Amino acid sequence: MNLEKVVFGFFIVLAATLNFGFVFGEVADPNHHNIWEFFAAFVVNVIATALKFGDRTQIGAVHLATSLVAVLQLGAAALVWFFAHGDLLSSSAIVGVVSLSAGALLANIISIVILIVETTMMRR
Amino acid sequence: MNSILLLTLRRLRAPMILLIVVFAIGMVGLVLIPGVDENGESWHMTLFQAFYFMAYTASTIGFGEIPHSFTDEQRLWVTMIIFASVFGWAVLVASLLALGRDRAVRRSLVESRFNRRVKALVEPFFLICGFGETGQLIARALDLRGRRFVVLEIDEVRSQEVDLMDFHQVPLALAADARLPDNLIAAGLKKDQCRGVLALTNDDQANLAVAMTVRLLQPRVPVLARAMSRETAANMASFDTDHVINPFARFGEQLALAIAAPPNYRLISWLTGLPGTYLKPEAAPPVGDWVVCGYGRFGREVVRAFRRQDIDVTVIDPNAPANPADTDMPMVRGPGTEAEPLRAAGIETAVGVVAGTDDDVNNLSIVVTARELNKDLFTIIRQNLQANRALFNAFDADMTMVSSELIASECLAVIRTPMLAPFLEVVRHESAEWTNALIERLTERIGERAPAIWSVTMNISEAPAMYRLLMDHGRATVGDLVRSPSDRDEPLACVPLYLRREDQAVVLPQDDFALQPGDEVLFAGRGPVRDHQQALLRNEKVRDYVLTGQDATSGWLWQRLTGGARQAEPKARP
Numbered sequence: 001m002n003l004e005k006v007v008f009g010f011f012i013v014l015a016a017t018l019n020f021g022f023v024f025g026e027v028a029d030p031n032h033h034n035i036w037e038f039f040a041a042f043v044v045n046v047i048a049t050a051l052k053f054g055d056r057t058q059i060g061a062v063h064l065a066t067s068l069v070a071v072l073q074l075g076a077a078a079l080v081w082f083f084a085h086g087d088l089l090s091s092s093a094i095v096g097v098v099s100l101s102a103g104a105l106l107a108n109i110i111s112i113v114i115l116i117v118e119t120t121m122m123r124r
Numbered sequence: 125m126n127s128i129l130l131l132t133l134r135r136l137r138a139p140m141i142l143l144i145v146v147f148a149i150g151m152v153g154l155v156l157i158p159g160v161d162e163n164g165e166s167w168h169m170t171l172f173q174a175f176y177f178m179a180y181t182a183s184t185i186g187f188g189e190i191p192h193s194f195t196d197e198q199r200l201w202v203t204m205i206i207f208a209s210v211f212g213w214a215v216l217v218a219s220l221l222a223l224g225r226d227r228a229v230r231r232s233l234v235e236s237r238f239n240r241r242v243k244a245l246v247e248p249f250f251l252i253c254g255f256g257e258t259g260q261l262i263a264r265a266l267d268l269r270g271r272r273f274v275v276l277e278i279d280e281v282r283s284q285e286v287d288l289m290d291f292h293q294v295p296l297a298l299a300a301d302a303r304l305p306d307n308l309i310a311a312g313l314k315k316d317q318c319r320g321v322l323a324l325t326n327d328d329q330a331n332l333a334v335a336m337t338v339r340l341l342q343p344r345v346p347v348l349a350r351a352m353s354r355e356t357a358a359n360m361a362s363f364d365t366d367h368v369i370n371p372f373a374r375f376g377e378q379l380a381l382a383i384a385a386p387p388n389y390r391l392i393s394w395l396t397g398l399p400g401t402y403l404k405p406e407a408a409p410p411v412g413d414w415v416v417c418g419y420g421r422f423g424r425e426v427v428r429a430f431r432r433q434d435i436d437v438t439v440i441d442p443n444a445p446a447n448p449a450d451t452d453m454p455m456v457r458g459p460g461t462e463a464e465p466l467r468a469a470g471i472e473t474a475v476g477v478v479a480g481t482d483d484d485v486n487n488l489s490i491v492v493t494a495r496e497l498n499k500d501l502f503t504i505i506r507q508n509l510q511a512n513r514a515l516f517n518a519f520d521a522d523m524t525m526v527s528s529e530l531i532a533s534e535c536l537a538v539i540r541t542p543m544l545a546p547f548l549e550v551v552r553h554e555s556a557e558w559t560n561a562l563i564e565r566l567t568e569r570i571g572e573r574a575p576a577i578w579s580v581t582m583n584i585s586e587a588p589a590m591y592r593l594l595m596d597h598g599r600a601t602v603g604d605l606v607r608s609p610s611d612r613d614e615p616l617a618c619v620p621l622y623l624r625r626e627d628q629a630v631v632l633p634q635d636d637f638a639l640q641p642g643d644e645v646l647f648a649g650r651g652p653v654r655d656h657q658q659a660l661l662r663n664e665k666v667r668d669y670v671l672t673g674q675d676a677t678s679g680w681l682w683q684r685l686t687g688g689a690r691q692a693e694p695k696a697r698p
Contacts, residue, residue: 039171043148050141054134082172 011048012115015070016108018044023102028091033098035081042074045104048111059118066111073104128232135223139216143182146212150178150205157201161192182209235310238298242312245296247272250539251311251318253302253334254325255282257510257528258350258535260289262322265399265536267291274311276302278325303333305341313342322535323349328356335365348535352421367538371527374534376425379504381552382523383409383433387559392548394563395648396537397574398529403567407522409502411435412475417460417490419444422480422506422525427453438469461489466497476502476522484512488519543579543646547622550631562632566648570617576651580605580661581644587661593671594641600671603635605645609659609666612673616656618649 018041025032049067052060077100084093154174158166169177173191180187181202194202223229249272252259259275263286266273275297277283286297300307302325312318323334328351335349346366351357357370382389386408394403414430416423419441430437437453444455458465460479471477477494479487484507491503505521507513510528537544551559566575584591593600602623608614623630623637624644630637633645647657659666668674 035171039148039151043144046144047141050137050144053137053140054130056130 008051009115011044011051012108012111015041015044015048015067016105016112019070019074019101019105019108023098023105027098028095030091030094033094038074038077038081038097038101041101041104042071042078045070045074045108059114063111063114066107066114070104070107070111073100073107077101077104128229128236131229131232132223135226135229136216136219139212139219143209143212143216146205146208147175147178147182150181150201150209151175153201153205154178154198157195157198159192159195159198167192178205178209181206182213184210184213235298238296239310241296242274242310242315245272245274245312245315245317248317248319249274249312251276251308251313251321253308253321253323254278254330255286255297256324256326258324258531259322261398261510261528261532262324262535263289263291263295265532266539267293267295268399269540272296274298276300276307276311278302278330301330303330303337305337308334308337309341313338313345318342318345320346320348320539322539323347324531324535325350328352332356332359335360336363339363339365348538350531367535369531369534371525371530372422372425374530375422375525375527376429379409379426379523380429380432383411383429383435385552385556385559387556387563388551388554391559391563392551394574395544395548395551395577396533398533398536399574399576401574403563403572403574407502409504409523410475413438413470413473414476414478415440415460415466415469415471415474415494416478416480417441417466417487418479418481418506419455420480420482422482423478426478426480426504438474440465440469459486461486461493463493463497466490466494471497471501474498474501476504478504478506480504480506480525482506482508484508484515488515491519491521537577541577541579541646543622543624543644544577546624546629547631547646550622566619569615569619570649573650575618575648576654577646577648578654579644579646580657582639582641589664589667590639590661591641592664593667594639598671600639601635602633602637602639602645604671605639605647605657605660606635607660607670609656609670612670616649616653618647618653618657620645621648622646 018037022033022037022041045067049064049071052064052067055061055063077097080093080096080100084090084096151171151174154169154177155171156168158168161167177190250266251274252263253276255263255275255277259277263273263275270292272293273295275283275286275295277286277297277299278301280299283297283299286295289295296311298307298311300310302308302323308321313321321334321338323331325331325334331349331351335347338345338347348367348369349360349365351360351368351370352372354370354373357368357373360368378389378393381392386406389408390404390406411433412435414435414437416426416430416437417440419427419439423439423441427437427439431453439453439455440458440460441455442457442459444457445451446457454469456465456469458468460466460481466477471494477491479490479494481487481490487505487507491501491505494501495503503521504523504525505516505519507516507524507526510526516524537548551562580586582591582594590600590605602620606616606618606620608616620633621631622645623633624646625640625642639645647654660670661667
């Protein structure tokens, strides 16, 4: 067992699960979406991105690309939330934040798929 | 560039993650801990405000307590995150600075710049592997003639010297092992502009590896390789290395030629001399008994040359067998630097001495001691390091063998003008009268400095004006090529040496020899003359003046007025 792989897999999966937890629920209902979960998803996604830096392989490059997309989507969601002045009760703001996060979730799912593919390709 | 970015990100991964975690924890705390504003009401920071606060606190800018003054609970938390975040920030900055001093990163920077510049090279260039004395001599000579080169040198310090040397061009050099094919490719081996590879390292195996790599990866690129031993030379020749130079064997050949045909040797060494050298007075090694000190690779070749000329040789070598019966020639055991072994070898009755050890000081010591014993000795001395030139100039031996110069002059002769080699082969077998007459003719026309050697082919790219004339069945002779464009009755300071036409070759073509399209002519002359000759080969007006003595009419109107008659004249010339 390799501790580096554990940490790597942990952050990728955690990024996706937190993201999923935030997105899950009625899109327009602010009560279904916890802003702290969003914050945690954002931070974990940034860490996952940093973990993927500096891998020269093809798979590593795709990994990094998916993470960059996720961070970009979550960043956009954070901006929407910022321009709504923290008022998530208005449904238009919450819809923007949640749908952008849903996009990030897709990127995170791709990341997990790559992780699984990479693991099954390992001969050891 | 790409790899540098990746390397940087990779090295900064840990400090970046540390900083992200500190930010996240700090922000959570800032938002959760309630504050009290001026009106005594409780408030919470938003996540954005917390991020803003962290950003200016971690980077030690410290704008203060925004938006309201903090409570003591908040200040306690802030004190902790200041230490954590400033530390995280400092670690990041420190790793970034350390990266700039990192060897791997610096090397990667140098390499990527080198690769970019090699890629951008559009002129023809030569690839020099090994930047020792030989490599430097060749680089200088190529640079003088405006040819580009790329240097691969295994020693980092020496490869940096390339930048410090005073070249006209911006030299391209990389500290890398030429034995590795990747490095040769990075240095432009696969580029169309690569005109040749010179394997000149001081390691025979490395030269062999370079020659082999080029033969396999880029068979059309010629390889010139240095080989210090006969085995390596034979190995290189076995897979068709274009030119193998074994300096010791080559000196042996020259010595044999110098004994057998002194004028021919004199002419050849002048024609292949490095730029800036002069025609040497004739000095033939005398026939008689010789003493050779040092029986290594050099000594063996010298002895071989002497014996080919049926000259008796006595060898002095510290490693000579104690029992004289073990060898087929007289050998004396001992150092040649002392009088006793020299006397034992018969120096008092000998006509010449060869100092051929691999130590310059010993060699000088040998000839000085030998001259004290016998004033009239002919001295041949081996100079190992070019840096000792001052010493050897001061002694002024009759013949000095400098292997780096020998290799360099041979490489340059091959690179510059492949046609020179067949001409030299002719000279080698000519009579003394013929050679002396040629030396006289050449020096009369072009002086005693080592001449520039060049060849011109009568084709569309090298001599468009002349080629068009010849294709139109116009007549031009070899003599026309050495007329001055400024005054056609004045000869240019150059002499045609050799002319090659598909299946025949003419040595020293006469002035009235008629040219045909495709002829290749070899010239020896003063360097600047070459540019003058270019004018008459490329410019139709200059060509017509040189051929007819009349300035051709140029403008359309003037041609109408003169009926264009003079235009056609060169073709009709008898």
